[in-house]
Amino acid sequence: MSNEMRRLPAQGNGELSKGEIFDVLQNQRRRYVLEYLKRYEEPVSLSDLAMQVAAWEYQTPLEEVTNDQKKRVYTTLQQTHLERMEEAGIVEYDTGENVVTRTPYTDELTIYLEIVPGSEFPWREFYLSLGSISCAVVAALWTGLFPLTLLTSLEWATVIASTFTAAAAYHTCSGADLQLGDDEYSPDEFDR
CATH class of the missing domain: 1.10.10 (Arc Repressor Mutant, subunit A)
Structure with a gap:
């Protein structure tokens, strides 16, 4: 061509x-x-x-x-x-x-x-924190720490998995509009 x-x-x-x-x-x-x-x-x-x-x-x-x-x-x-x-x-x-x-x-x-505005939620830090909290909960369950033993391990696994799934679903839906030109005209984010 x-x-x-x-x-x-x-x-x-x-x-x-x-x-x-x-x-x-x-x-x-x-x-x-x-x-x-x-x-x-x-x-x-x-x-x-x-x-x-x-x-x-x-x-x-x-x-x-x-x-x-x-x-x-x-x-x-x-x-x-x-x-x-x-x-x-x-x-x-x-x-x-x-x-x-x-x-x-x-x-x-x-x-x-991809555009990541300055006011964008810090997803990397959120997922790191969520993962850290999940690890702490699992460690506390192994040691038999009282308030956490009110739920079974399977129930805690369900809570943790559901939390990650809900966060990922929200992240996916809220990030759909963060592409250059997806709107009527593109924002000028690159020159900020």
Whole structure:
């Protein structure tokens, strides 16, 4: 589809180095390109891509993006960003057809697009605390500590398993909206 891809794998094994990944992702427009591409398996037109990126950048609905806004985004994508992303092997850009196609690296980089706002609940610490408390309860049960012996070991196992299950279910449901671009337009969390 595009000219022969010019990959720059610093590791020599066909994988992108961390430096390359962060170099590509340091630019918000490139992150928006990845967000848009992860939604489509088939090639996308540069025009549609530029329109959506402009909507996200200007935090406006798609139908309210002006021609000037779209043109600014279109031009920089065409002249700078898509070429850099293709050099890294992250996308394929067909300049003749003006279409952009995902590569296997596109999917691998989406993990870097996850947003964790500063006000986000500290889940790692929560699970560590929950696990520590569970271990303390089990140790106390082994020693026969009085208030804990009011429930059987099976009942305590049920309480612990239910607590972890409920926490994981809540974490999963509450985290579903923490992806770049899942809303009408994407928040600008990367530049905070």
